[in-house]
Amino acid sequence: MFLIGILVVVAIVGELFHRLNPWKKPEPPYEELVQQIKQTDWYQELWQNEAYRPILENDPHVLAFYSGTYEAKRLLTNPGFQLGLIDYVKQQAEQKKR
Structure with a gap:
């Protein structure tokens, strides 16, 4: 019982430190992430x-x-996610062409 109490206190203190961490870099705004996506080479190729x-x-x-924000970061960093978007766009264009 005592061990469980200590674990709960440690978890609470850890979560508070995680949320209030002064050294943590702030999250970029969503609009900035979207602009980064639209400036990538693969997006520009699709756009053209x-x-x-x-x-x-x-x-x-x-x-x-x-x-x-999570999805935008994933699209910027994950090549598989990028390829999924590219394939989807190409597939939709092909269907509209028919």
Whole structure:
């Protein structure tokens, strides 16, 4: 029982330190992440294609790829996630072409 109490206190103190850590770098704003995404080479290549541009702007599934801060960071850092978006955009353009 005493050991459980100590573990609970240590967990609470650890969580408080984690949340109030003065050395932690602040999260970049969402708008800045979206601008970084739109400046990447692979996004610019998609944007230059006239068939892909309306999909990039209007498709709700494309917007879901960077709907929040977590997703935007994931899209910037994870090549597999980037390829998933690229494949989705190309697939949608192909379907609209038919």
